[in-house]
Amino acid sequence: MDVSIVNNDFYLSGMAALIGDIDKQLMVMLRDGRTFIAFLRSLDQFGNLVLHQAFERIIVGQQYADIPRVYPTYRRRWFYLFVVCLAQISNAFIWINFSPIANLGVEYYKVNYDAINWLSLMYMIVTIPFTLPSTWLIDKLGVRVGMYIGVWMNAIGSVIRCFSVLASIGTQGRFVILMFGQFICALAQTFILFIPTKFSFVWFSEKQRSLANAIAIGSNFFGILLGSILSPIIAPDTSKIPLLLYLSVIPALLAGILSLGMRSAEPPTPSCKAVVHIRQPFLLSLKRLCRSKSYVVLFIGCGIAIGCFNALSTLVEQMMCPFGYDNVTLGICLGFFIGAGSLGSLVFGYFADRTGKLEEISKILYTASSVAYILLVLFIINRVPRYFIYFAFAFVGFVSLPLSPISMDLCLECVYPIPEATAIGINVMASQIIGILMVVIFPKFGRPLNEYEMSIETCSKDSTDKIVVLNYSTPLYIMAFIMVLMDRLPYELLFSIATHLDSPKDLCSLSRVSSVFLSVSRDDRIWKRLCYRLYNVNPPLDELKQNFYNLFTKILVPYGRYLGYWKSNEMYYGGLIVVHLKISDGTIIGE
Structure with missing residues (x-):
């Protein structure tokens, strides 16, 4: 998945792992959060699994997302x-x-x-x-x-x-x-x-x-x-x-x-x-x-x-x-x-x-x-x-x-x-x-x-x-x-039930879960600009990076495996995703 800066605009492209007959390349212009959500919804079942609010909550944390900390009720x-x-x-x-x-x-x-x-x-x-x-x-x-x-x-x-x-x-x-x-x-x-x-x-x-x-x-x-x-x-x-x-x-x-x-x-x-x-x-x-x-x-x-x-x-x-x-x-x-x-x-x-x-x-x-x-x-x-x-x-x-x-x-x-x-x-x-x-x-x-x-x-x-x-x-x-x-x-x-959201392992009924390779940028400017373009806020960068990592490892990849968008082999669970973050001159910041 590539995140690029071209003329002050973000472009997000993603490629699922080439396993079996799965070969899907995804591209979307990321001008604001609404564009990204429209892209997700265009992916039918897979995209619908990642709602706007869930994406915000996982990416930038509940205290910074456009989700109220006190949930109101109505008479x-x-x-x-x-x-x-x-x-x-x-x-x-x-x-x-x-x-x-x-x-x-x-x-x-x-x-x-x-x-x-x-x-x-x-x-x-x-x-x-x-x-x-x-x-x-x-x-x-x-x-x-x-x-x-x-x-x-x-x-x-x-x-x-x-x-x-x-x-x-x-x-x-x-x-x-x-x-x-x-x-x-x-x-x-x-x-x-x-x-x-x-x-x-x-x-x-x-x-x-x-x-x-x-x-x-x-x-x-x-x-x-x-x-x-x-x-x-x-x-x-x-x-x-x-x-x-x-x-x-x-x-x-x-x-x-x-x-x-x-x-x-x-x-x-x-x-x-x-x-x-x-x-x-x-x-x-x-x-x-x-x-x-x-x-x-x-x-x-x-x-x-x-x-x-x-x-x-x-x-x-x-x-x-x-x-x-x-x-x-x-x-x-x-x-x-x-x-x-x-x-x-x-x-x-x-x-x-x-x-x-x-x-x-x-x-x-x-x-x-x-x-x-x-x-x-x-x-x-x-x-x-x-x-x-x-x-x-x-x-x-x-x-x-x-x-x-x-x-x-x-x-x-x-x-x-x-x-x-x-x-x-x-x-x-x-x-x-x-x-x-x-x-x-x-x-x-x-x-x-x-x-x-x-x-x-x-x-x-x-x-x-x-x-x-x-x-x-x-x-x-x-x-x-x-x-x-x-x-x-x-x-x-x-009564052996879990009173919280099932883990990816439980969700996909697999005996083991291996790590998904995910590289993130070491340049704080990329993260700051990404967050500002999406939410107009500046959360702590460490928290943003960690939550961004959690989005892929705990949401996108497990559900992609569950829906059949990726297929696991003997080594990896849910396929292999590598994120490349590039700037306009083509320099690879993180890989």
């Missing part, structure tokens, strides 16, 4: 957070509102329990194929466009569901309409569910990010709480199911209207240092996620924790009604479950912000969750007094639901700087897959009721149709066993 972020939370509440309410009244749904739509379960399964199944497209769109177009798509699809789906109560439509046709509306809402979830983490990362400071993420994700739990409590109250019998569908439209439309007030996808200035760092292209992000052992372990662990929650929320009525619990009791149980979970998310999110000990908090939560699930299963099967049941649900919620935001923060720490929506979207996809397997497989392990259980069950109470009721003791034991199994996995395997 409108709280309004945006409210819109995100309302969208989460509305979408979750629509997902869960038939689970606490599954027996009424069976009677109203003249279907079986499996068909009602598909209203919940629809959300999980749709997430799997549409996660990657939706996360790509969110990362590509930003939070605002992702919100527009999500909230308005959610509103349209909720309106379509209301047509399923029209008497002029046949019984089978009504349920098809309900499923179609549920599908639209499930498709909206793939946008709504993946926005909170990216939104909190972009708009909130480092000291507020975990709390904002916990509030946004906790809103999803709060929507499930409302659906679990209000559904049995609003629809105590089949005649009130239309009212339940009508009321579910209100928050969906309100979220859509308020989303129009979101004026920008990102704040005018970065909210924290990490926001200005380099970001990786989508396909390369997927490749790195697959190579990260830490992420794969968190992928499984978080997936099982959230999958158990999804299965319990979906099958709770079918699991508990054989033991004599009515719909009102189920609603209260889910209320304690989600309410305590939302509180736990806020509490543990606050401590995570204050202490930064995500790893330790996660260990505590996994251990406590295994104990909580054992207590819940034993209390349900042995029909203990109801206040013990309420306590068990609250305990499970308080220690298991915070695993969702905490694990997502851990994932971002593990794979940074991969885009947030991509990392979280694939993580959520794991939970949906596991949840689907549980919802589909658990009923297969149910057994017919004995004579005593048939005398106390409430599943078919007041029903004019014959409903097949099963005892879910075995599935409950399996769920508790899965959580205990996760807790017993070695913590060194579960």
Whole structure:
């Protein structure tokens, strides 16, 4: 790479190492920083990895670059957070509102329990194929466009569901309409569910990010709480199911209207240092996620924790009604479950912000969750007094639901700087897959009721149709066993993550990293002029030279290797770069 001075202008030319079929020579006139950045962006993926702010921060140091030392935040972020939370509440309410009244749904739509379960399964199944497209769109177009798509699809789906109560439509046709509306809402979830983490990362400071993420994700739990409590109250019998569908439209439309007030996808200035760092292209992000052992372990662990929650929320009525619990009791149980979970998310999110000990908090939560699930299963099967049941649900919620935001923060720490929506979207996809397997497989392990259980069950109470009721003791034991199994996995395997930017060695998955040959000028005039032309400041020359060296050895070369612009041989990592600094008469200052 040559830096020359010709007629008081700088010219920058670069040549990658001639290894294999890689032979690229790059030339750009360096009149000011904007020209250089335009040049970098012209290099497609490779150039996009070196953003303006990152280049400034590495070249001249944060205190001299055009990056604020105090990162400002903006008050409108709280309004945006409210819109995100309302969208989460509305979408979750629509997902869960038939689970606490599954027996009424069976009677109203003249279907079986499996068909009602598909209203919940629809959300999980749709997430799997549409996660990657939706996360790509969110990362590509930003939070605002992702919100527009999500909230308005959610509103349209909720309106379509209301047509399923029209008497002029046949019984089978009504349920098809309900499923179609549920599908639209499930498709909206793939946008709504993946926005909170990216939104909190972009708009909130480092000291507020975990709390904002916990509030946004906790809103999803709060929507499930409302659906679990209000559904049995609003629809105590089949005649009130239309009212339940009508009321579910209100928050969906309100979220859509308020989303129009979101004026920008990102704040005018970065909210924290990490926001200005380099970001990786989508396909390369997927490749790195697959190579990260830490992420794969968190992928499984978080997936099982959230999958158990999804299965319990979906099958709770079918699991508990054989033991004599009515719909009102189920609603209260889910209320304690989600309410305590939302509180736990806020509490543990606050401590995570204050202490930064995500790893330790996660260990505590996994251990406590295994104990909580054992207590819940034993209390349900042995029909203990109801206040013990309420306590068990609250305990499970308080220690298991915070695993969702905490694990997502851990994932971002593990794979940074991969885009947030991509990392979280694939993580959520794991939970949906596991949840689907549980919802589909658990009923297969149910057994017919004995004579005593048939005398106390409430599943078919007041029903004019014959409903097949099963005892879910075995599935409950399996769920508790899965959580205990996760807790017993070695913590060194579960939580061996790096809480900082991965080193080039880790990034490129190479066993060794050798030095890159880089010569710099010994003439201070060259450095002073280069810095002044770029930034109009005069930083200490030693710091400037060191940071300039770091730019090539820690950013350009590793990412060039990762993208295939350079290929390593037996001696060198990332190819060989030699920098020649020349002045107009051709004298080589440094080589």
